Amino acid sequence: AQTVTQSQPEMSVQEAETVTLSCTYDTSESNYYLFWYKQPPSRQMILVIRQEAYKQQNATENRFSVNFQKAAKSFSLKISDSQLGDTAMYFCAFMKRLGADGLTFGKGTHLIIQP
C-alpha cells in the first residue's frame, strides 16, 4: 500500500513571498503519478500541478512548480509570489496507475497567506 506524508500541518507566509510545501511518499511501484490539489473553504478540490514519475523534468504551472526527487520519494510544491487567493488546504496525492486506482492523499497542509 502507498502512503503519503505531509509533515507541515499549517504554514503562514506574507503575500508575495515564496513558500515550499513538503510531501514524501512510500511505494514499491516504479511508475506512478503525483499531484498537488488545492481545497479552498468552498470545499472544491482543484488540481494545481501533476508529475509523471517517468519524467525527470520538474513540472511547472505559472507560479507553481515542483521539486520531484524520485530516489528520495519526495515531491515538494513551491509557490512563488504568493497571493491572498492561495490561502487553502493543499493536498499531495499519489496514483499508482493511470485511472485504475483512486488517489491516495496526504493529511494536507493549511497554507495561510497574510496581507
Place this chain on the structure above:
Amino acid sequence: GAGVSQSPSNKVTEKGKDVELRCDPISGHTALYWYRQSLGQGLEFLIYFQGNSAPDKSGLPSDRFSAERTGGSVSTLTIQRTQQEDSAVYLCASRSPGQGSYEQYFGPGTRLTVT
C-alpha cells in the same frame, strides 16, 4: 461546461437511518470516484467506476456502504444504518476517457452529519 455536481450539499440524519448521496459527473466522463473526507481519517478513496465495468469496492469501509452507477453516468452512494463515525464530507470526482487523461474533477461534496 457544467462541472461535477453533488446533492444534497448538506444532509443531517439520525443514527440508524439510511442515506443516499448523488453524484452527476461531467458529461462524457467514463470514470467516477467516491472519496470520504473526515477530520480523523483525512481523505480516503472509497470506490471507483469505469464505464459499465464492475466497480472496484476495495476502499469501502464496511458492508453498510454500497454504490451504484446507472447507465454509466449518475452514481449514488448509499450508507445503511448510519453511525456517528460516518459523519464526513463525501466527495465525488470524474475523469474523462483517453490516454494521458489524468485529472480527476471533483464536485463540491456532500456534508453528512449523523446525530
